[in-house]
Amino acid sequence: MNYTLDFGPVIDALPSLLAGCLGTIGLAIGGMVLAIVIGIGGVILRDSRIRQIRWLVLAFVEIIRNTPFLVQIFFIYFALPLAGLRLDPTPTAIIALGINGGAYAIEIIRGGVQSINRGQIEAGLALGLRKAQVFRLIVLKPALRAIFPSLASQFVLLTLTTSVASAISAYELTSVGQRVESESFRSFEVFGTMTLFYLIISWLLMRVFGMITTRYFSYPVK
Amino acid sequence: MSASSVSEPHLATKVMISMTHVEKWYGAFKALSDINLSVRQGERIVLCGPSGSGKSTLIRCINHLEAYQKGRIHVGGILLTDASSTINSIRREVGMVFQQFNLFPHLTVMQNCMLAPMRSLGLGKAEAATTARKYLDRVRILEQAEKYPAQLSGGQQQRVAIARALCMRPRVMLFDEPTSALDPEMVKEVLDTMIGLAEDGMTMICVTHEMGFARQVADRVIFMASGSIVEEAPPAQFFSNPTHERTKKFLGDILRKH
Ligand SMILES: Nc1ncnc2c1ncn2[C@@H]1O[C@H](COP(=O)(O)OP(=O)(O)O)[C@@H](O)[C@H]1O
Ligand SMILES: [Mg+2]
Numbered sequence: 001m002n003y004t005l006d007f008g009p010v011i012d013a014l015p016s017l018l019a020g021c022l023g024t025i026g027l028a029i030g031g032m033v034l035a036i037v038i039g040i041g042g043v044i045l046r047d048s049r050i051r052q053i054r055w056l057v058l059a060f061v062e063i064i065r066n067t068p069f070l071v072q073i074f075f076i077y078f079a080l081p082l083a084g085l086r087l088d089p090t091p092t093a094i095i096a097l098g099i100n101g102g103a104y105a106i107e108i109i110r111g112g113v114q115s116i117n118r119g120q121i122e123a124g125l126a127l128g129l130r131k132a133q134v135f136r137l138i139v140l141k142p143a144l145r146a147i148f149p150s151l152a153s154q155f156v157l158l159t160l161t162t163s164v165a166s167a168i169s170a171y172e173l174t175s176v177g178q179r180v181e182s183e184s185f186r187s188f189e190v191f192g193t194m195t196l197f198y199l200i201i202s203w204l205l206m207r208v209f210g211m212i213t214t215r216y217f218s219y220p221v222k
Numbered sequence: 223m224s225a226s227s228v229s230e231p232h233l234a235t236k237v238m239i240s241m242t243h244v245e246k247w248y249g250a251f252k253a254l255s256d257i258n259l260s261v262r263q264g265e266r267i268v269l270c271g272p273s274g275s276g277k278s279t280l281i282r283c284i285n286h287l288e289a290y291q292k293g294r295i296h297v298g299g300i301l302l303t304d305a306s307s308t309i310n311s312i313r314r315e316v317g318m319v320f321q322q323f324n325l326f327p328h329l330t331v332m333q334n335c336m337l338a339p340m341r342s343l344g345l346g347k348a349e350a351a352t353t354a355r356k357y358l359d360r361v362r363i364l365e366q367a368e369k370y371p372a373q374l375s376g377g378q379q380q381r382v383a384i385a386r387a388l389c390m391r392p393r394v395m396l397f398d399e400p401t402s403a404l405d406p407e408m409v410k411e412v413l414d415t416m417i418g419l420a421e422d423g424m425t426m427i428c429v430t431h432e433m434g435f436a437r438q439v440a441d442r443v444i445f446m447a448s449g450s451i452v453e454e455a456p457p458a459q460f461f462s463n464p465t466h467e468r469t470k471k472f473l474g475d476i477l478r479k480h
Pocket of ligand 2 (some may be wrong): 277278279399400
């Protein structure tokens with residue numbers, strides 16, 4: 001093999017690659033926040049008194065989990081303008097990531113809610129708390145604690161999935177990297193550097209999840 | 223009933239709980255049939271009977287953890303309907319203690335006691351904390367206030383659960399086998415707490431097989447079988463002179479076990 005490594009173009013492009021990292025992190029954080037909101041909201045609505053709402057949540061979860069993300073992001077990117085809503089690639093990508101992650105989060109969080117002992121709920125009701133209060137004050141935290149490792153790995157996946165947003169030219173690491181690569185032809189160096197950056201981002205994310213676990217979920221259990 | 227109120231001067235004549243012709247179905251299964259029960263203010267009732275006889279179902283109907291299908295239940299003069307506002311106002315008056323304690327694991331002892339007074343009664347934080355300290359002291363566990371439930375023994379957890387219910391200042395306390403999940407050496411501390419409550423005049427319905435407790439504090443012992451009230455009598459009479467065959471057999475079984 002006669003390939004000589006030349007990181008010069010990568011080093012020259014470092015500022016824009018790092019900015020791409022920030023773009024990726026931004027997409028990931030936006031997507032995760034939206035996914036959490038959809039996840040918790042979906043879990044509540046999935047047990048709604050109104051049957052049509054339950055069906056809607058069920059259909060949403062099934063559709064999202066059984067179609068490719070690339071198709072979803074294209075659909076949102078090209079379908080929203082038809083509905084009169086024209087969004088930039090970055091907000092579109094956040095919405096797509098949030099919707100996709102949210103569908104998985106509904107199923108994961110629901111598992112946590114179901115793991116909560118019925119007695120906890122009854123104790124809350126017997127104390128005169130309303131159902132919504134019981135969910136928010138009594139069920140939610142232990143439920144999230146129970147499934148937090150699964151949720152965290154789902155969110156690492158969501159973070160890596162941000163690279164698909166390059167397909168609609170959202171501003172993130174993969175699209176920046178592709179541009180650098182096509183201008184310099186240093187494929188190995190550019191994609192190698194991107195790989196390293198993605199690894200670092202994932203690692204940082206897991207550190208943050210570890211800190212959240214220590215900070216919010218570290219009450220003792222039997 | 224009027225005869226016993228003469229012999230028991232601590233009892234007011236005010237009816238706190240009344241159940242008339244109450245029926246409860248789980249689907250096609252009739253769990254309670256024609257329950258008639260009247261509990262006066264300050265009265266202590268012990269409810270016993272074989273497993274599956276409907277004891278839990280009966281007391282859970284009183285705070286509507288279970289809906290009932292026929293008859294009427296009044297608590298503190300209010301008719302218990304399926305309306306959530308009625309249910310909630312009755313639940314604020316009725317404390318419940320469970321076999322499995324059901325403390326909230328993510329909250330400290332103190333927070334367990336403050337949650338409902340703040341969120342359900344709308345008490346301020348300071349007032350809720352004062353109330354919590356008062357009742358934690360009363361069940362003699364104040365020194366553990368900053369611990370989490372998992373750091374306490376079963377007996378301590380159950381005393382916290384009693385304090386948590388008392389923090390709502392209920393007019394009635396329901397106990398569903400509060401000592402059944404406890405190691406034997408912890409039963410006494412919980413029973414002593416309950417005896418203390420009884421001495422302070424709390425209206426109580428206790429599902430328990432602790433017959434010593436029944437003898438000591440009960441005004442009436444009620445025996446259930448197959449979803450019906452079979453026998454009810456003051457403890458002296460209940461234990462020495464049970465009239466029904468099923469009561470005799472049940473008492474025999476209980477005595478053999480203990
Ligand atoms: N949620 C339920 N669904 C169906 N059957 C139930 C339910 N809860 C209790 N039962 C039945 O009702 C009967 C009375 O139960 P319960 O009140 O728990 O009895 P006890 O407390 O005296 O042991 C039992 O036969 C039990 O199997
Ligand atoms: Mg029971």
